[in-house]
Amino acid sequence: xxxxxxxxxxxxxTDYAGYTTINALITDIDTRLNVRIPSTGGPESAAPVSTAxxxxxxxxxxxxxxxxVAVLTxxxxxxxxxxxxxxxxxxxxxxxxxxxxxxxxxxxAASTAILAATSGKWALLVSDGTNWIIMASN
Numbered sequence: 001x002x003x004x005x006x007x008x009x010x011x012x013x014t015d016y017a018g019y020t021t022i023n024a025l026i027t028d029i030d031t032r033l034n035v036r037i038p039s040t041g042g043p044e045s046a047a048p049v050s051t052a053x054x055x056x057x058x059x060x061x062x063x064x065x066x067x068x069v070a071v072l073t074x075x076x077x078x079x080x081x082x083x084x085x086x087x088x089x090x091x092x093x094x095x096x097x098x099x100x101x102x103x104x105x106x107x108x109a110a111s112t113a114i115l116a117a118t119s120g121k122w123a124l125l126v127s128d129g130t131n132w133i134i135m136a137s138n
Contacts, residue, residue, distance in 0.1 A: 069093040074132055081129035088122035089115050105134045
């Protein structure tokens, strides 16, 4: 594979010359601006993880499909501030966290509840550095 230098962007006094892949450039911009640039489906994208049992969420996992009652061990919120996890269930089964570290959509105290026992439920969780906050759900 031929390498290409992306010598076309200068931002906040930082020269973005010398990147050999667009993914490296996007990752660096993402980090410097503290924003998330949408994935293009490249190698940085991960297929959803499917589980029918308890699962320890890997550092590379971005989305989880639960096909039965599931207890998820979420990554330490303090280690992954700003990280997003998308979780859905495909059966009428509850999905909970192994720790009381999930804040409900309407706020309040952290608990273990993530998804109710209704098929098709989903939730977007974002780490605030202390807990996983449900930012959107159905």
